[in-house]
Each structure stands twice: as structure tokens, then as C-alpha cells.
Amino acid sequence: MSLHTNDSRARDKADVQQRDVAFARSAPTYGRWVSWIVVLVIATNLLWLVATNPNFEWHVVLQWFTEGSVLKGLQVTLGLTVISMILGTLLGLLLAVWRLSENKLLSGISGLYIWFFRGTPLLVQLIFWYNLSTLFPALSLTVPWTEITFASWNTNDLITPLTAAIAGLALNEAAYMAEIIRAGLLSVDNGQVETTQAFGMSRTRALRRIIIPQAMRSIIPPTGNQLISMIKATSLVSVIAMGDLLYSVQAVYNRTFEIIPMLMVAVIWYLLITSVLNIGQSAIERYYARGSRRVVVATKRPAASPIPAASLVQKEDV
Numbered sequence: 029m030s031l032h033t034n035d036s037r038a039r040d041k042a043d044v045q046q047r048d049v050a051f052a053r054s055a056p057t058y059g060r061w062v063s064w065i066v067v068l069v070i071a072t073n074l075l076w077l078v079a080t081n082p083n084f085e086w087h088v089v090l091q092w093f094t095e096g097s098v099l100k101g102l103q104v105t106l107g108l109t110v111i112s113m114i115l116g117t118l119l120g121l122l123l124a125v126w127r128l129s130e131n132k133l134l135s136g137i138s139g140l141y142i143w144f145f146r147g148t149p150l151l152v153q154l155i156f157w158y159n160l161s162t163l164f165p166a167l168s169l170t171v172p173w174t175e176i177t178f179a180s181w182n183t184n185d186l187i188t189p190l191t192a193a194i195a196g197l198a199l200n201e202a203a204y205m206a207e208i209i210r211a212g213l214l215s216v217d218n219g220q221v222e223t224t225q226a227f228g229m230s231r232t233r234a235l236r237r238i239i240i241p242q243a244m245r246s247i248i249p250p251t252g253n254q255l256i257s258m259i260k261a262t263s264l265v266s267v268i269a270m271g272d273l274l275y276s277v278q279a280v281y282n283r284t285f286e287i288i289p290m291l292m293v294a295v296i297w298y299l300l301i302t303s304v305l306n307i308g309q310s311a312i313e314r315y316y317a318r319g320s321r322r323v324v325v326a327t328k329r330p331a332a333s334p335i336p337a338a339s340l341v342q343k344e345d346v
Contacts, residue, residue: 088289092280093296101276102297108262108272112197113255119198120205125235127210138206145203151264154196158268160187193265201258208250212243245316252309256302263294273297 078084092098126138145153161183168180187195216239224234266275273294281290 083288084292085286085289088286089292089296092277092290092293095280097276097280098273098293098297101271101273104271105259105262105273106301108193108197108265108270109255109258112194112201112262113258115194115198116201116258117205117251119202121209123202123206124209124213127206128213142203142206145200146207150196150200150261151267153200154192154264154268157187157192157196158189160192189265189268189270192268193262193270197258197261197265201254204254205251208254209243209247211250212245212247213239215246216242245313248309248312248316252305252312255309256305259301259305260298 079086123138123141126134127142129135129138164183166180167183167186169178170176213235220238220242221234224238229237262272263274265272266278269275271279277290277294281287284290
């Protein structure tokens with residue numbers, strides 16, 4: 029009887045430990061370790077092949093990486109990105125507000141704009157702006173259907189590679205930013221809008237003070253993606269003889285025929301820029317997510333106390 033009681037007591041204690049989360053243990057993760065090892069081996073082998081391949085001509089990459097013409101092209105790329113992104117975001121905000129407006133005319137104009145610029149390739153738009161003088165040799169400010177002219181400009185004087193690049197990039201970006209901002213504004217609860225109306229706030233002030241700050245949490249991540257895409261999209265302006273980063277390296281390898289190393293120069297610069305932008309985007313996302321993040325404090329649960337022997341004996345008797 030004593031041996032049977034001890035066995036039953038041990039089984040009950042084991043059952044209690046299995047049911048208690050204090051004794052829970054995570055399952056072995058052998059598959060995860062194996063996958064990590066496989067990926068590291070493949071990545072190391074790939075890096076070794078790239079680093080030791082003489083066809084990359086890394087000494088040429090190092091020679092031209094900080095060369096003056098390349099850095100000048102890099103400055104053009106960054107300048108185009110900043111100017112086009114600012115103009116595109118401001119115009120996109122206006123288009124988003126129009127799209128959500130109850131005014132059918134404003135909503136229709138915004139929808140037509142977004143439909144056209146999202147439906148045509150950016151490269152085609154850049155070439156179109158660069159060759160605008162073919163359609164309109166002169167741009168004039170006139171009274172419609174009359175010969176009254178207030179001012180007139182030669183199109184070739186206005187549309188340079190720089191202005192064509194800014195116009196093409198900014199107007200195209202505005203269409204995408206309009207949809208991103210519109211989605212962010214729609215993510216704000218309708219109760220917020222009703223509250224601003226109850227307090228008698230104007231629509232403009234409500235957008236500036238209440239709605240847009242709350243919508244930023246939904247707007248920032250896709251906007252960061254658009255900024256990174258804009259960095260890469262600036263490479264398209266090389267087709268209109270704009271001296272950006274890609275155009276600069278192309279000008280070099282057209283003389284030296286060192287195509288691969290010069291392209292690697294551009295690739296490394298693009299990767300460095302986008303890496304910095306990713307870090308900045310993460311910091312901004314954390315800033316706007318402060319009010320919605322929950323901090324879970326893990327507390328260690330005390331170990332379960334052993335079951336008194338008397339209670340086990342009483343249970344066995346029953």
C-alpha cells in the first residue's frame with residue numbers, strides 16, 4: 029500500500045508540473061539552427077565569389093568611387109530626389125484632400141490626374157516633358173480664344189533637362205502620394221472627424237491639428253518606400269542627358285569601357301543611400317507609433333509549491 033501510494037503521489041506531482049505554465053519549455057529549434065547554417069554558408073560562399081572574381085575589378089571601383097564627376101552626379105541625384113519628393117508630397121496632399129472632397133468637380137479632377145499619371149510610364153513622361161517644345165514652341169499667358177497675350181516664353185528656354193526631370197518626377201510622384209495620403213486619412217476613425225465638427229473646427233484646421241498627425245502612422249511606411257523608389261527612379265533622367273549618378277558613371281565607362289566596375293560604383297552608392305533612408309524611416313515610424321505601442325513586462329512566476337502529502341493520501345483514499 030505504501031509503494032502504491034508513493035507511485036500515485038509521484039504521478040499526481042508530474043501531472044501538476046505538466047499543467048503548470050511555470051514548467052513550460054519551448055520546443056527544440058533544430059530546424060531553425062540548420063536553416064541559419066545553410067543560409068550563412070551560401071551567403072559566405074557568394075560573398076567570397078564576388079570578392080575574388082577579378083572581372084569585378086575592385087581596384088577600379090575603389091579608384092572611381094569618390095572621383096569628382098561621380099560625386100557631382102551623386103549630388104544631382106540627391107537634389108532631384110529631395111526637390112521632387114517635396115513637390116510631389118505637397119501636390120499629393122492637395123490631390124488627396126480633393127479626392128475626399130464632396131465637391132464632385134474637385135474629386136473628378138483629382139481622380140483624372142491620378143488615373144493619367146499612374147497609368148503612363150515615368151520614362152515616357154520624362155521624354156515627353158523634355159520634348160515639349162515639339163508640341164508647343166512657345167508658352168504664352170493669354171485670354172482664351174483671343175489674341176490678347178500677357179506674357180510669352182520660348183519653351184526651349186524653360187524646359188531644360190533639369191526642369192524636365194523635376195516636372196516628370198514630381199508630377200508622377202504626386203499621383204502615388206495622393207493615394208498614400210488618402211489611405212492614411214481614411215484610416216483615422218470617423219469619430220475624430222465628428223469631434224472636430226462638434227467643436228466647430230474648420231476642415232483645414234481639423235486636417236492640420238487632428239487628422240493628419242494621426243494619419244502619419246499609416247502614411248510614413250509607404251512614403252518611405254516611395255522615397256527609396258524615387259532615389260532609384262532618378263536614374264531614368266539619364267535618358268534626357270541629365271547628369272545624375274548613373275549618367276556620370278555611364279560617361280566614364282563610355283570612355284574607359286570599364287562597364288562592370290563603374291556600374292558597381294553606382295550600385296554601392298545607391299545601396300548606401302537607401303540604407304541610410306531605411307534607418308531614418310524606422311526612427312520616424314517609432315516616433316509616430318509612440319501612442320500605440322504596448323510594452324509587455326515579463327514577470328517570472330514563482331515555482332509551484334509541492335502538493336502536501338496529506339492531500340495526496342486523501343485523494344488516493346477516495
